[in-house]
Amino acid sequence: MEIAELSDLLVWAAATALAVAMIAFAVDLGRRTEERVGARTQERVAVGAATAPGAPTAGADAPAAGADAPAEAAPRRRAAGIAMATTWLGTAMLLAAIVLRGLAAGRTPWANMYEFTMVGSFIALVVFLLLNVRRDVRFLGAFVTGLVTLFLVVGLNSFHVAATGVQPALQNYWLVLHVGVAIAATGIFTVSFVMSALQLLRDVRDEGSPFLSRPGFRWLDRTPVPATLESMSFRLNAVGFVMWTFTIIGGAIWAEDAWGRYWGWDPKEVWSFVIWVVYAAYLHARTTRGWSGRRAAWFVVVGYACVLFNFTGVNLIFNGKHSYSGIS
Amino acid sequence: MSGRSYRPEGIADEFTQGARGGEQPTDAGSEGAAPTDAPPSGTARAPRIGWRGMLRWTWRQLTSMRVALMLLMLLAVAAVPGSIFPQRSQDPAAVVEYLGEHPTAGEWLDRFGFFEVYSSVWFSAIYLLLFVSLVGCIVPRTIAHAKAVRHRPPRPPARFARFPAQASGTTSAAPQEVTDALAAHLRGRRWLPAFRVDTAAEPAHEARGKVPARPAARTVAAERGYLRESGNLLFHLALLGLIVAVGVGQLMHYRGQAIITEGRGFANAVVDYDTFESGAWFQPESLVPFSMTLDSFTSQFATDTVAFAQSRDFTAAVTVTEPDGSSSQETIKVNHPLTIDGSKIYLQGNGYAPQITVEDAEGAIAFSGRVPFLPEDQVYTSRGVVKVPDVSPGLDQVGLIGYFLPTAVIEADGSARSVFPLPESPLLVLEVYRGDLGLDEGVPQNVYRLDTESLTPSLDANGDRVTLLLEPGDTVELPDGLGTVSLGEDVPRFVALDLRHDPSLVWVLGFSLAALVGLTGSLFLPRRRVWVRSWVDDGVTRVEVAGLARGDDVGLQPEVDRTLAAVPGLDDPATEPDPDPVTVTTHDPERG
Ligand code: HEM
Numbered sequence: 028m029e030i031a032e033l034s035d036l037l038v039w040a041a042a043t044a045l046a047v048a049m050i051a052f053a054v055d056l057g058r059r060t061e062e063r064v065g066a067r068t069q070e071r072v073a074v075g076a077a078t079a080p081g082a083p084t085a086g087a088d089a090p091a092a093g094a095d096a097p098a099e100a101a102p103r104r105r106a107a108g109i110a111m112a113t114t115w116l117g118t119a120m121l122l123a124a125i126v127l128r129g130l131a132a133g134r135t136p137w138a139n140m141y142e143f144t145m146v147g148s149f150i151a152l153v154v155f156l157l158l159n160v161r162r163d164v165r166f167l168g169a170f171v172t173g174l175v176t177l178f179l180v181v182g183l184n185s186f187h188v189a190a191t192g193v194q195p196a197l198q199n200y201w202l203v204l205h206v207g208v209a210i211a212a213t214g215i216f217t218v219s220f221v222m223s224a225l226q227l228l229r230d231v232r233d234e235g236s237p238f239l240s241r242p243g244f245r246w247l248d249r250t251p252v253p254a255t256l257e258s259m260s261f262r263l264n265a266v267g268f269v270m271w272t273f274t275i276i277g278g279a280i281w282a283e284d285a286w287g288r289y290w291g292w293d294p295k296e297v298w299s300f301v302i303w304v305v306y307a308a309y310l311h312a313r314t315t316r317g318w319s320g321r322r323a324a325w326f327v328v329v330g331y332a333c334v335l336f337n338f339t340g341v342n343l344i345f346n347g348k349h350s351y352s353g354i355s
Numbered sequence: 356m357s358g359r360s361y362r363p364e365g366i367a368d369e370f371t372q373g374a375r376g377g378e379q380p381t382d383a384g385s386e387g388a389a390p391t392d393a394p395p396s397g398t399a400r401a402p403r404i405g406w407r408g409m410l411r412w413t414w415r416q417l418t419s420m421r422v423a424l425m426l427l428m429l430l431a432v433a434a435v436p437g438s439i440f441p442q443r444s445q446d447p448a449a450v451v452e453y454l455g456e457h458p459t460a461g462e463w464l465d466r467f468g469f470f471e472v473y474s475s476v477w478f479s480a481i482y483l484l485l486f487v488s489l490v491g492c493i494v495p496r497t498i499a500h501a502k503a504v505r506h507r508p509p510r511p512p513a514r515f516a517r518f519p520a521q522a523s524g525t526t527s528a529a530p531q532e533v534t535d536a537l538a539a540h541l542r543g544r545r546w547l548p549a550f551r552v553d554t555a556a557e558p559a560h561e562a563r564g565k566v567p568a569r570p571a572a573r574t575v576a577a578e579r580g581y582l583r584e585s586g587n588l589l590f591h592l593a594l595l596g597l598i599v600a601v602g603v604g605q606l607m608h609y610r611g612q613a614i615i616t617e618g619r620g621f622a623n624a625v626v627d628y629d630t631f632e633s634g635a636w637f638q639p640e641s642l643v644p645f646s647m648t649l650d651s652f653t654s655q656f657a658t659d660t661v662a663f664a665q666s667r668d669f670t671a672a673v674t675v676t677e678p679d680g681s682s683s684q685e686t687i688k689v690n691h692p693l694t695i696d697g698s699k700i701y702l703q704g705n706g707y708a709p710q711i712t713v714e715d716a717e718g719a720i721a722f723s724g725r726v727p728f729l730p731e732d733q734v735y736t737s738r739g740v741v742k743v744p745d746v747s748p749g750l751d752q753v754g755l756i757g758y759f760l761p762t763a764v765i766e767a768d769g770s771a772r773s774v775f776p777l778p779e780s781p782l783l784v785l786e787v788y789r790g791d792l793g794l795d796e797g798v799p800q801n802v803y804r805l806d807t808e809s810l811t812p813s814l815d816a817n818g819d820r821v822t823l824l825l826e827p828g829d830t831v832e833l834p835d836g837l838g839t840v841s842l843g844e845d846v847p848r849f850v851a852l853d854l855r856h857d858p859s860l861v862w863v864l865g866f867s868l869a870a871l872v873g874l875t876g877s878l879f880l881p882r883r884r885v886w887v888r889s890w891v892d893d894g895v896t897r898v899e900v901a902g903l904a905r906g907d908d909v910g911l912q913p914e915v916d917r918t919l920a921a922v923p924g925l926d927d928p929a930t931e932p933d934p935d936p937v938t939v940t941t942h943d944p945e946r947g
Pocket residue numbers: 304307310311314417418419420423427485486488489490492493587591594874877878942946947
């Protein structure tokens with residue numbers, strides 16, 4: 028039992044570190060706002076600009092070098108440094124917590140809601156950190172760490188169950204594949220949702236919306252232009268969508284063995300299907316004149332709302348075959 | 356959502372359609388090579404008068420991307436009620452209950468198919484329209500693509516300046532040498548070809564329009580990623596295949612359920628199943644007449660404090676006898692169905708079926724048999740009924756309702772409950788009713804329920820219901836002189852087996868995987884064009900490279916840079932500051 032308790036403690040510690048990271052990220056966004064206002068007009072000209080990962084960075088003096096350039100040119104960003112360090116720390120502690128949880132339960136550590144929350148949060152953090160290796164996406168930090176902190180605290184308080192083995196229906200390698208890929212997709216959708224939400228906010232602000240033009244929202248100017256956010260979000264969504272497709276196919280294969288049918292419109296199946304169709308609609312919207320850009324971004328918001336509902340609502344409200352949360 | 360809408364990069368269709376707007380890179384030379392892989396756009400235009408015009412207009416609307424998008428959204432919304440309201444196909448009892456609780460609303464919901472959402476008219480209409488739309492859009496695209504894969508890459512555009520990815524440099528090598536080297540570079544390895552490549556010579560020409568005068572030059576035109584569109588088509592075609600396979604499966608499948616107890620068996624025949632259900636194309640002769648006996652059933656439960664009584668393993672050991680008389684011993688577990696003659700047999704449930712014997716007031720055996728008690732919770736508090744209609748003439752029929760508790764403890768107030776699912780100290784708790792069980796009226800009854808409304812319960816002196824407690828081997832008197840009831844010495848287990856045959860399974864799986872593969876290709880395979888032009892200017896050889904991609908393509912500028920780097924004897928590579936290396940694209944707004 029001690030290992031399980033240590034795991035829980037580490038999750039608390041990770042949540043704390045990430046809360047600190049969130050504050051530091053927010054401070055960083057706020058500080059940089061001052062320097063950035065001047066750069067804004069310039070940047071609008073360079074719509075769609077961004078530094079291509081892997082490509083030689085076009086000098087920071089070129090206005091076209093993209094939304095990140097002023098950030099690179101800015102003096103040292105101490106808050107951002109602290110934020111990144113605490114995010115790495117929080118992520119490492121979360122990883123340790125997951126490993127210990129697996130040891131305590133003697134199986135793959137993603138078989139109930141609490142563990143799903145833990146691992147999904149971890150994936151979201153890893154996606155953020157990996158993206159950040161290739162290009163500066165620290166503007167996402169406050170939102171990613173904020174969401175993850177929220178998830179972890181809700182997970183600990185509401186979804187927590189003791190670490191133990193699983194019932195016969197779950198004893199299958201598909202637990203590793205189907206659930207693992209679903210969690211990874213959820214983590215990816217979390218980050219792309221943040222991007223699309225910022226894209227919408229920034230787009231509306233740029234358009235001169237009275238509410239979002241208030242000084243309190245000046246930090247939005249620190250984010251890349253909407254077109255860049257849209258293309259970053261798309262790339263993650265494309266990966267997430269393929270993984271979600273695999274999740275559904277894998278789930279069907281597993282259901283065929285475990286429940287005696289590959290598809291039965293169980294509430295979880297219904298909502299996985301809805302999510303799949305919403306993200307498919309998103310991909311089609313992007314290629315439809317008049318629906319690309321802002322409207323397509325709304326699909327991501329709706330899609331992510333469905334992802335969250337599928338995870339919380341469907342587990343807790345509906346009574347289906349997927350009631351493996353362990354919460355009664 | 357009104358208001359300005361920016362176009363994210365990657366959304367413009369100069370790639371396959373040639374230029375549409377003035378801002379897009381144009382190239383007269385690329386026509387013909389650029390496949391028009393789309394039917395005419397479905398944008399609303401005033402329909403022509405006449406029914407043919409009307410039909411054509413409707414068809415174009417239906418196959419337009421915009422309508423496909425609407426239908427997709429409708430499909431998502433239409434799927435939701437099925438998760439909110441109980442569905443007949445899954446839980447008919449819940450539907451009956453719902454109708455009882457909400458008589459008025461329930462009736463209306465029922466009328467509109469809300470209890471059978473996925474076979475309702477409206478849900479079917481949406482997905483059928485979607486698939487008609489899909490066929491209408493996929494067939495012309497497939498034909499166009501089949502032609503396009505044989506096309507040569509489009510000739511280099513006159514001006515590279517407008518292209519999203521560019522690079523240029525100078526070299527001492529001759530233009531011919533440069534283009535030969537780059538053509539080889541772009542073609543890639545023989546066993547892993549990258550680009551389809553053409554080289555050509557361009558005559559010198561005067562300045563015209565924005566294009567400056569240029570001496571004779573040599574060019575390379577290269578294109579890769581035909582598989583991207585192939586993948587997209589594969590994906591959409593596989594979806595069609597999937598829906599057809601699922602439909603055929605519905606027509607051909609059958610499913611039967613049987614409850615069998617240890618030592619007993621059943622034969623694979625329609626009459627031997629407790630419930631049996633099949634599609635319209637099912638033929639009873641197609642059941643292979645094997646038979647099966649349940650030799651034993653074992654279960655394991657956690658005993659640690661954390662997960663006390665959680666199930667850990669269920670195993671049914673069976674003997675299967677094939678029609679030719681050969682027999683084999685098999686096991687069936689949850690997650691591990693047994694496959695016999697193309698059918699799968701699943702272990703869907705289990706419980707206890709105590710042996711109960713009832714003698715009537717005249718001492719005749721009125722009932723003797725194993726009665727499955729259905730578990731209601733984790734510790735197998737199991738509920739069952741015994742109906743005893745065959746009493747001696749003139750006597751009241753007897754009904755027993757009660758619980759079987761595998762490991763019973765008796766509380767201070769005399770009530771009993773189960774604390775563990777395995778039979779460590781079994782106890783049968785029964786209440787007794789008498790009267791007419793109504794079995795002779797010919798109305799089918801649920802064997803697991805006793806309708807007590809018209810029956811008389813046995814009461815004790817205080818007016819409370821009499822409860823009988825039996826341990827294995829016990830025989831006790833029924834109250835009111837009704838006779839005796841006894842419980843057998845050992846308690847047999849029962850298993851609920853589900854046999855299913857669906858010949859379409861392998862097709863369903865195949866099409867799903869094809870869709871996954873196609874989707875991956877269509878989203879991640881880069882579709883790029885690279886052009887090179889090289890000529891001699893002031894005694895040095897100039898090389899210009901331009902790239903264009905379909906869809907978001909982070910790798911485009913690196914591709915162009917690598918191409919330039921492959922120039923023999925390159926002097927000073929000068930990568931142009933790139934206005935937008937992230938992407939560039941193309942697309943047909945209304946392709947569909
Ligand atoms: C069951 C309904 C459908 C589903 C689930 C579906 C799903 C998808 C998905 C996931 C993609 C992504 C691949 C990509 O973006 O390259 C896609 C692309 C595409 N779909 Fe569909 N689709 C459906 C119906 C249709 C219909 C009815 C049409 C035509 C009217 C259509 C036309 C297209 C086109 C043109 C693309 C390529 C977009 C591009 O160029 O990127 N789809 N579809």
